[in-house]
Amino acid sequence: MSEIAKSTDFKSLGLSKWLTESLKAMKITQPTAIQKACIPKILEGRDCIGGAKTGSGKTIAFAGPMLTKWSEDPCGMFGVVLTPTRELAMQIAEQFTALGSNMNIRVSVVVGGESIVQQALDLQRKPHFIIATPGRLAHHIMSSGEDTVGGLMRAKYLVLDEADILLTSTFANHLATCIGALPPKDKRQTLLFTATITDQVRSLQDAPAQGNKPPLFAYQVESVDNVAIPSTLKTEYILVPEHVKEAYLYQLLTCEEYVNKTAIVFVNRTMSAEILRRTLKQLEVRVASLHSQMPQQERTNSLHRFRANAARVLIATDVASRGLDIPTVELVVNYDIPSDPDVFIHRSGRTARAGRDGDAISFVTQRDVSRIEAIEDRINKKMTEANKVHDTAVIRKALTKVTKAKRESLMAMQKENFGDRRRLQKQKQMDSKSMRS
Numbered sequence: 125m126s127e128i129a130k131s132t133d134f135k136s137l138g139l140s141k142w143l144t145e146s147l148k149a150m151k152i153t154q155p156t157a158i159q160k161a162c163i164p165k166i167l168e169g170r171d172c173i174g175g176a177k178t179g180s181g182k183t184i185a186f187a188g189p190m191l192t193k194w195s196e197d198p199c200g201m202f203g204v205v206l207t208p209t210r211e212l213a214m215q216i217a218e219q220f221t222a223l224g225s226n227m228n229i230r231v232s233v234v235v236g237g238e239s240i241v242q243q244a245l246d247l248q249r250k251p252h253f254i255i256a257t258p259g260r261l262a263h264h265i266m267s268s269g270e271d272t273v274g275g276l277m278r279a280k281y282l283v284l285d286e287a288d289i290l291l292t293s294t295f296a297n298h299l300a301t302c303i304g305a306l307p308p309k310d311k312r313q314t315l316l317f318t319a320t321i322t323d324q325v326r327s328l329q330d331a332p333a334q335g336n337k338p339p340l341f342a343y344q345v346e347s348v349d350n351v352a353i354p355s356t357l358k359t360e361y362i363l364v365p366e367h368v369k370e371a372y373l374y375q376l377l378t379c380e381e382y383v384n385k386t387a388i389v390f391v392n393r394t395m396s397a398e399i400l401r402r403t404l405k406q407l408e409v410r411v412a413s414l415h416s417q418m419p420q421q422e423r424t425n426s427l428h429r430f431r432a433n434a435a436r437v438l439i440a441t442d443v444a445s446r447g448l449d450i451p452t453v454e455l456v457v458n459y460d461i462p463s464d465p466d467v468f469i470h471r472s473g474r475t476a477r478a479g480r481d482g483d484a485i486s487f488v489t490q491r492d493v494s495r496i497e498a499i500e501d502r503i504n505k506k507m508t509e510a511n512k513v514h515d516t517a518v519i520r521k522a523l524t525k526v527t528k529a530k531r532e533s534l535m536a537m538q539k540e541n542f543g544d545r546r547r548l549q550k551q552k553q554m555d556s557k558s559m560r561s
């Protein structure tokens with residue numbers, strides 16, 4: 125990967141031998157810039173704010189030193205990692221488990237949508253690491269009465285992965301509960317990581333920290349090239365009339381360049397994700413979806429199918445925009461443009477990871493122009509127009525079958541009472557109108 129520092133290896137950064145061997149078995153031998161910047165300082169005992177582009181190896185930047193220190197005295201609770209989404213927590217837990225498997229590591233995943241009883245039992249077994257979403261961990265803390273959950277009071281590390289979003293008001297109460305159950309700041313190390321450092325994260329640099337030293341601030345975006353997305357990520361747009369977006373998407377996913385490629389399509393609403401999934405399925409695209417209205421078991425199965433390439437296309441809301449590491453993804457489609465440019469950075473960062481190439485294509489309707497401008501300002505790069513779907517005759521031909529598939533999907537959803545009936549009815553009426561016009 126481009127950010128790899130050639131002359132340094134993980135051992136010289138201070139990671140223990142067993143861990144460098146585990147990393148080597150995963151073909152990870154040369155640290156990236158963020159790993160090089162953070163690992164020695166975290167090992168020294170410093171707090172750390174780590175900002176680096178998507179896919180640049182931030183997970184190992186915090187997991188490496190934590191696992192090294194843990195292995196010096198591997199008993200009882202050692203560290204807590206908080207993340208905003210369940211799937212990301214599961215992924216990080218898998219990484220800790222894989223890296224520490226030779227050392228009999230015990231990792232508990234504490235996320236919403238899974239059995240509370242099972243998690244409580246798991247926590248009683250005194251894990252070494254807890255990887256959690258704040259809401260569910262707060263639930264366990266609040267319902268545990270006098271007992272400390274999983275030995276949290278002895279934790280030596282707290283990591284906020286995707287720190288910028290964890291520090292927003294959405295998570296404030298739960299985060300406060302989780303932090304309240306941990307040792308005070310001067311008795312633990314606090315590590316914050318994200319690809320999008322916000323002023324709120326930056327301001328923590330000035331907060332008094334352990335030993336009165338400010339946290340190390342390793343921000344690898346500005347220092348490298350001022351562009352907030354990986355250099356291997358190609359960002360393009362397609363101008364799309366609102367009422368034919370589905371037909372454009374179908375054309376794009378089945379065009380010569382992308383027909384065999386793995387893609388994530390991001391939408392802004394759950395309803396759109398469900399409609400698109402059903403429509404593309406009718407059109408025989410191997411598709412799965414991921415959104416917050418799905419039961420957790422379905423969410424897990426969907427992601428599993430996608431990771432295993434049983435589904436080639438994942439239709440997702442922003443539950444999938446942060447942290448997910450699926451190296452085979454070569455295309456991200458922003459089917460709806462997010463209002464927050466940082467969301468664009470995270471979504472698009474699901475491809476072009478670890479030095480690989482990837483394309484992010486945004487569907488731009490008349491209403492999205494100002495959003496695209498804000499994104500271009502934020503990433504400090506202009507998007508180019510994609511010429512993949514341009515033949516109007518082809519689109520018109522696709523439109524007939526796509527509209528039919530969508531209508532059938534909407535009818536099925538109505539029958540199953542999916543979501544809000546009224547909205548579905550309105551959508552159906554709008555579609556018949558656009559068919560007639």
Ligand SMILES: Nc1ncnc2c1ncn2[C@@H]1O[C@H](COP(=O)(O)OP(=O)(O)OP(=O)(O)O)[C@@H](O)[C@H]1O
Binds near residue numbers: 152156
């Ligand atoms: N030094 C390295 N050399 C090669 N590959 C690496 C290295 N470090 C990490 N990776 C791999 O790079 C990929 C991306 O790493 P990771 O998921 O930690 O990225 P990230 O910076 O946390 O991204 P995001 O901001 O999207 O969460 C992973 O598949 C990881 O195994």
